[in-house]
Amino acid sequence: MIDWKRVEELRDEIGADGFAEVADMFLDEAEEAVAALMAGLPDDKVEGQLHFLKGSALNLGLSDLAAICHDGERRAALGHGGVDATQVAAVYRTSRAQLLARLNDVSAA
Numbered sequence: 001m002i003d004w005k006r007v008e009e010l011r012d013e014i015g016a017d018g019f020a021e022v023a024d025m026f027l028d029e030a031e032e033a034v035a036a037l038m039a040g041l042p043d044d045k046v047e048g049q050l051h052f053l054k055g056s057a058l059n060l061g062l063s064d065l066a067a068i069c070h071d072g073e074r075r076a077a078l079g080h081g082g083v084d085a086t087q088v089a090a091v092y093r094t095s096r097a098q099l100l101a102r103l104n105d106v107s108a109a
Contacts, residue, residue, distance in 0.1 A: 002098050006061030023103065026056045027096060034092050037085040046083055047076040053088070062095040 011019040033049045041049060054069035068091050072083030 001064045002095060002102070003061035003063050004102070007099070007102075010060065020103075023060065023099065026060055030056060030092060030096075034085075034089050037083065038089055040085075043076065047073055050076065050083060050088075053092070057095070060099070062099065065091050065095045 010022070014022065030053060033053050037046065037049055050069045050073040054066050054073060057063070057066035057069060065088075068088055072088065076083065
């Protein structure tokens with residue numbers, strides 16, 4: 001799920017061009033983080049990648065992605081095993097597709 005109110009607030013705060021730049025940067029960096037998780041990171045690196053994804057996702061209103069990253073980050077911090085990278089990747093891809101589809105619809109209007 002995406003918090004569209006947060007997306008609109010951020011776009012209003014930084015302008016359409018600034019928002020597009022922030023969204024592009026997040027998607028590029030998130031793609032790298034998800035790929036790193038999928039490739040298998042050492043346990044001491046997993047928490048940091050999840051923390052990055054969580055914070056960026058919250059900023060852009062990607063609440064489902066933020067929630068799954070928060071849970072994984074918490075588990076990693078407590079030493080309760082790794083994160084299901086496949087699940088993180090699936091939620092990221094779904095969130096990414098929803099965000100891009102909505103942004104493309106708004107741009108086309």
